Amino acid sequence: SQKIEQNSEALNIQEGKTATLTCNYTNYSPAYLQWYRQDPGRGPVFLLLIRENEKEKRKERLKVTFDTTLKQSLFHITASQPADSATYLCALDIYSWGKFQFGAGTQVVVTP
Amino acid sequence: DGGITQSPKYLFRKEGQNVTLSCEQNLNHDAMYWYRQDPGQGLRLIYYSQIVNDFQKGDIAEGYSVSREKKESFPLTVTSAQKNPTAFYLCASSMTAGGLSGELFFGEGSRLTVL
Numbered sequence: 001s002q003k004i005e006q007n008s009e010a011l012n013i014q015e016g017k018t019a020t021l022t023c024n025y026t027n028y029s030p031a032y033l034q035w036y037r038q039d040p041g042r043g044p045v046f047l048l049l050i051r052e053n054e055k056e057k058r059k060e061r062l063k064v065t066f067d068t069t070l071k072q073s074l075f076h077i078t079a080s081q082p083a084d085s086a087t088y089l090c091a092l093d094i095y096s097w098g099k100f101q102f103g104a105g106t107q108v109v110v111t112p
Numbered sequence: 113d114g115g116i117t118q119s120p121k122y123l124f125r126k127e128g129q130n131v132t133l134s135c136e137q138n139l140n141h142d143a144m145y146w147y148r149q150d151p152g153q154g155l156r157l158i159y160y161s162q163i164v165n166d167f168q169k170g171d172i173a174e175g176y177s178v179s180r181e182k183k184e185s186f187p188l189t190v191t192s193a194q195k196n197p198t199a200f201y202l203c204a205s206s207m208t209a210g211g212l213s214g215e216l217f218f219g220e221g222s223r224l225t226v227l
Contacts, residue, residue: 004154034215043116043202043218044155089154093214098143098162098206099170100216104154 006103019077021106023090029068030092038087080110114139118219125226133188133222135203144186145204198226
C-alpha cells in the first residue's frame, strides 16, 4: 500500500525566512499531489495542486515542486509570517480513483 | 454560502452506544468522504462515495457504516463494534471522484469522545 511521509518534527522558523516542507511517498506515483493547511480543531483547507507533468507550481508566497523520480514533493513558504503557523498536509489520489491518502502533516511555527 | 456542515461539533458517547455524525453539503459535489484523525496521525479514510446510492470502504471501515441516499448528505454511524472511537471526524466532498477537479472541501469536524 502507499506510504506517505512528512517530517514529524515541528518546523520552527523566524518571520521573513523560507519554510521548506517535505512529502515523500512510496510505490505508485500519483497523477497529482495536493497540499492542505490545517489549523487546530479545524478542517483542512486546500492550498495547491500539482500534476505529475508539472515541475513547479506557485501561488502567492507558496511554491510546490514535484519530482516523480525521487517520489517527493517540496512545499515552500517564502517570506513567512506568524499567520502561516499551522500544520501542512500533503495528499495523494492514487490512480485518480478519488481515494485520497494523507500524510501526518508537518507543524510550522513562525515566530516574530 | 456554499460549504459543508458537520454536526454535532462535540459528541459524547457511552460505551456500547451507536452514534451518527451528520454531514451535509450544498456544493452540488458528486463525491463525499469520511476521515478520522487521531493526534499526531494523518487523516485515515473510513468510507467514500462517488455517487448517490453507492459507497466504498476506505482503509479503516470496520465498526463504521454510512449511507448515501441523497447527493447532499453522507451520514456516518459509529457503531459499538468500533473499539476505539474517540477521535476527530472530518467529512469532505469533491466535485467528482478523482480527476483533476479532485480538490477536497472539508467540514469543521466532529469530535467524538467515548466516556
